[in-house]
Amino acid sequence: MNATREPLIRIRGLTNRFGEHRVHEDLDLDLYPGEILGVVGGSGTGKSVLLRSIVGLKRPSTGGIEVFGQDLRRLPAPARSRVERRFGVLFQRGALFTSLTVQENVALPLIEHLGLPRPDAETLARAKLALAGLPGKAAIQYPAELSGGMIKRAALARALALDPEVLFLDEPTAGLDPIAAAAFDRLILTLRDALGLSVFLVTHDLDTLHTACDRVAVLSRGRVLVADRLDVVAATDDDWIQAYFHGPRGRAARRAAHPVEEP
């Protein structure tokens, strides 16, 4: 499919450093329309920094990030923020405001960015919460009153508030029990199909890679080592990849996803 389609996001020669510490070095990566791209790598390989660079929270040291055919470095601030409004981001710990109810959290971007009156914003917020699979009564609860899985769904509803075209998820299933994690993976797939989203998904979760991702990109030593279908990635001759995909957890995730293939 990639040969015929232009990427939505094209990253070329990206370098990110903090002082002397180079996190990314000449990194290339594409995100194609409609795909769910899983981004994996050892701890500290720069997955979150990469996500933050794309969504405009970290200015790259060098290199280019083209989004919807526009080079983000060359865009003046207002045009850049129009592009960024086409992104929805779910941060690692949800990042909800604890002093606001769930529906107020989701309504906030609608009030701030679209200037909607509060009642309209809250009506729309309740629709987004339903889309994210939350029961109606969760709308008037505070984040502290919700389970981990419900917080993720509330944060997802907020990420969907402005009808984004690209969804960025930073370890969405971290901290969830396996049943809640599997339900969240299914929700991502359903939303991608229903809303035509493209998804950039940072994860350590092997089950997510097997069940939800069309392609997987592996970050290692500052670059993308390989970005391809999971079976191709898992066959790549690299120590980290072999340990990750073919260790006990990797084998269990593969068996769960393809129960008839392996004894």
Ligand SMILES: Nc1ncnc2c1ncn2[C@@H]1O[C@H](COP(=O)(O)OP(=O)(O)OP(=O)(O)O)[C@@H](O)[C@H]1O
């Ligand atoms: N604001 C910052 N200032 C200095 N160093 C930073 C900053 N943000 C990230 N780093 C460093 O950049 C490197 C990559 O961090 P990042 O959070 O992207 O890793 P990651 O691959 O997402 O890790 P994990 O899987 O553990 O979440 C780490 O060494 C981290 O310490």
